[in-house]
Amino acid sequence: MSQIPLIDLQAQYKTIREEVRKAVDNVLDGGKYILGPEVKALEEEIAAYCGVKYAIGVANGTDALLLALDAAGIGAGDEVITTPFTFFATAEVVSQLGAIPVFVDIDPKTYNIDVDQIKEKINSKTKAIIPVHIFGQPANMDEIMAIANEHNLFVLEDAAQALGSEYKGRKVGSLGHAATFSFFPTKNLGGYGDGGMVVTNDEELAKKIRILRVHGSNPKYYHSMIGYNSRLDELQAAILRVKLRYLDEWNQGRREKAALYNEWLKEAPVVTPFAAEDRKHIYHLYIIQTDDREELMKHLKEKGIATGVYYPVPLHQQEVYKHLEYGEGSLPNSEFMSKRTFALPLFAELEDVKVRMITETIKNYYANKA
Missing domain, CATH: 3.40.640.10 (Type I PLP-dependent aspartate aminotransferase-like (Major domain))
Known part of the structure; x- marks a missing residue:
């Protein structure tokens, strides 16, 4: 594999x-x-x-x-x-x-x-x-x-x-x-x-x-x-x-891979990254959202596809900041996204065929689940 x-x-x-x-x-x-x-x-x-x-x-x-x-x-x-x-x-x-x-x-x-x-x-x-x-x-x-x-x-x-x-x-x-x-x-x-x-x-x-x-x-x-x-x-x-000297070229490569992900994940029940029209997003990480993050990440790992969570615990809920007394639900969007988001492979040298493989693996996971 x-x-x-x-x-x-x-x-x-x-x-x-x-x-x-x-x-x-x-x-x-x-x-x-x-x-x-x-x-x-x-x-x-x-x-x-x-x-x-x-x-x-x-x-x-x-x-x-x-x-x-x-x-x-x-x-x-x-x-x-x-x-x-x-x-x-x-x-x-x-x-x-x-x-x-x-x-x-x-x-x-x-x-x-x-x-x-x-x-x-x-x-x-x-x-x-x-x-x-x-x-x-x-x-x-x-x-x-x-x-x-x-x-x-x-x-x-x-x-x-x-x-x-x-x-x-x-x-x-x-x-x-x-x-x-x-x-x-x-x-x-x-x-x-x-x-x-x-x-x-x-x-x-x-x-x-x-x-x-x-x-x-x-x-x-x-x-x-x-x-x-x-x-x-x-x-x-x-x-x-x-x-x-290569940064702009590499960033453009990331943008192109992100566009492929966006296109090929349209039919999957995941939320792909939003890019504001007045900004140039360079996709340091390609982040998606899903209701069943752990299960999907496990499935991808079994298929040889690495993923990463950024970030599992928002800063206001870190132990070291307990004294600041941010209660559960005080910053709901951050807490919600920390449970739903994760990164897919992305780098300029990533071949299109592998992006296709990753997206097909995600779509197959949901098709089998259904």
């Missing part, structure tokens, strides 16, 4: 192997391994790609969020509004700074934060909003920025899953006051290890993040802040520069 993985990193590597090896050799031959020319070049290329002035490479996507919030002055007792339907890091960094995550439910169509519910959570302690461009589709940024401007709030786009996606013709990363990316290997632009980046048009914010990532020092050994050790690795930067 053939096995179909959720994502195949080896298939991608085979297409760029020689370029990657050359880039790595250049770093090793050059002898500069920390914050060298490759990091600087990647920062410039990502900034240009996103249409912003500044990009700062850091150790990972979580640190990108942490340093951006720290540089923006978020601290003890502040409240930060965000979504509970995301990876834990989005709220974790808020708590690490002594601030309090305030969760707003999601729009059940896009899975992004429901902008209509943001205003009711704003009070004198509210200092920031973190919209997450979940699964590769941008949040409703016009309304979020309008609310933020009205209440003088800092907006940090969590774009870990969305590099290359667009909102009304503008790249994510250029929509808020700052944005963060993750280069975790499974991301649309992934390294061969950890990595992250902050982008912004705010010169002062960029300057602070550059200082924070090197123990709060500028120059070296002279410390003006309590900082972090969070630097993007030179080897990862070199690899990412190779891969960045």
